[in-house]
Amino acid sequence: MIQSLSLSAKVTLALHNLNSEGTEGNQQQTRMVHVIDAAGKRHSVNAVSGDMFKHIYVRHLTVILQAQGQPLSPGAAMGSPDRITIDTEFKNAIKGRGAADVQREMIERCAVTDIAGTLFTEGITVPRKSCTEFGWVVGIPDKVHTEQYFHVKYEPDRRRLASQAPKGEGTIAGSQTIFHRPANSGVYALICHLELSRVGINDVTREAAISLEARVSRQRAAVQALLATLVKPAGAQCNTQSPHILDCSGVLATSSSYLSAPMLSPLSERYREEISSIAETLNRITPDAVDTRSFDGVAGGVALLEQIAAEI
16 A cells, blocks of 8 residues: 655746745745755755645645545635634534544544644644645756736726826826736746655554545545646636646655655756665665656656556
């Protein structure tokens, strides 16, 4: 049985604005980070935070779990990042109870909380660590580019507004909002790890809180949500700047043992060879436990994830 899954991939996105720093005046600021390459040289590159990709993932996960008939808390169903911690019925049920019972209630009552995690802090502090981990989706040096574009907010009655504007300001700029918005294009390094063995397992008691059938259903949903995230990264600004997905290539690694599926950043030029070599070493420790599957193209990655989901 697959215990963990890792994805290391290069994703090519064009003209996106999935994650900005904020706004200064009428100009939206591009999110930039600094990375150090293998030669020790520093690069400033565009990036999308792991928080944003986790948010995209959870949106897809919620819909998939609902379709499978898994229980969701009211907070998770409406997309709240607080999930079950804002559920009054849950709070009443755990009054005066210990951490093990609180986490069991979390897992039983809300499949999204089970997989995506949360932190309950009222009266007793009980964390539910996420079974899904994303790193920064970071631009590969010399393979990303950002430009600022001029926009004007559409005002159908702008002539009337212009005529009413003070003298010298009867222009589009004088009567309508103008702003500058970035568009980013490039090849990005994506890393993600799914700790499938923990789905449905109480972290305090290390025992299953739900049936085996429910665990398998949720594990499949976790993999399918990753598949959906590659197909449709529905982040910020997608109403007018939905990203053009051009390519995706990388390595999917799975482990059926206590050793985690290997993962290495595509910021390294030799990440595929390194992952394959690591898998060979791990298989000498636990024979035939680790499997690596390379893919080229979005369709190839999606097909492999669907195959892995079917294997669970």
